[in-house]
Amino acid sequence: MVQPTSAPSAPALTPQFCFxxxxxxxxxxxxxxxxxxxxxxxxxxxxxxxxxxFDPSSTTQRSPQPLSRQIDPAASQEFKDQVLFPSWQARSQVLSYCALVATSPDPDDPEAAIREAEKQKDRERVVNERLDPYSARFFPREPRTEQLASVIRMEQGVENIVRTRTWGIVGERCGSDGKTWEQALGEWRKDKHLPLA
Known part of the structure; x- marks a missing residue:
């Protein structure tokens, strides 16, 4: 039997990785x-x-073939426990950690001095909208924590869509027990004594 592929392991979680x-x-x-x-x-x-x-008598009658064969429940559960849920858990840990980094103070921001200089320059700027209607415009640079927060929000949305699609296919092929992917992953985490990331 061909073995399913495995996901890469979670990287070392550091603020530098997130940024x-x-x-x-x-x-x-x-x-x-x-x-x-x-x-x-x-x-x-x-x-x-x-x-x-091969049984030659199987060709004497025509019967519709199912579009996809059901997978052995034990093999299916093993795939979920050993491959699918650990992959999801690794991505959840990375996203949770990076979301925490995005909401924490960033004393090492290399652009902090540049942003502060731009803000000071903006305060000293003379705004005369009659002469220049665009003179009031000022677009400060976003701190890298805000940029990271935006990336994390987008990736969490993508993750939700990907997991919903994957869980639908798993339900079709392995038989659905009526649980959502959130419920199934939560139970797996509980069984493994993992944090509910």
């Missing part, structure tokens, strides 16, 4: 592509081939 939004997005993209974007292929890898040989 490097390219590295953050790369981790999320690679993790999603390894598991969620290839969920059908991963689930197909769980289907055990027929143990009996």
């Amino acid at each position: 490097s939004t390219a590295a953050l997005r790369d981790f999320l993209r690679v993790s999603r592509s390894a598991i969620d974007d290839t969920i059908t292929q991963n689930l197909n890898a769980l289907v055990t081939p027929s143990r009996a040989g």
Whole structure:
């Protein structure tokens, strides 16, 4: 049987990792592509081939084939417990940590002095809207914590959409127990004694 792919492990969580939004997005993209974007292929890898040989009498009657074969419940549960939920947990931890970094003070912001100089220059600026209607315009640079917060909000929205889609496919192929992905992941975290990130 072909083994399903595994997601990359969570990176070392540091503020520098979070502020490097390219590295953050790369981790999320690679993790999603390894598991969620290839969920059908991963689930197909769980289907055990027929143990009996080919039966020629099976071709005497035409019967509609199901679009996708149901997966063995034990294999399905093992996939969820060993591959899917750990991948989701790793991404949740990264997003939660980076959201915390985005809401914390940032004493190491390299652009803090530049922003402060721009604000001082703006306070000294003469605004005369009669002569120049655009003279009141001032667009200060966003602190990197606000930029990070914006990225995290967007990625959390993407994560919700990806997990909903993946869980729908898992429900079709493995049989649905009526739980949402949030409920199933919460139960898995509870069983593993993990924080509800």
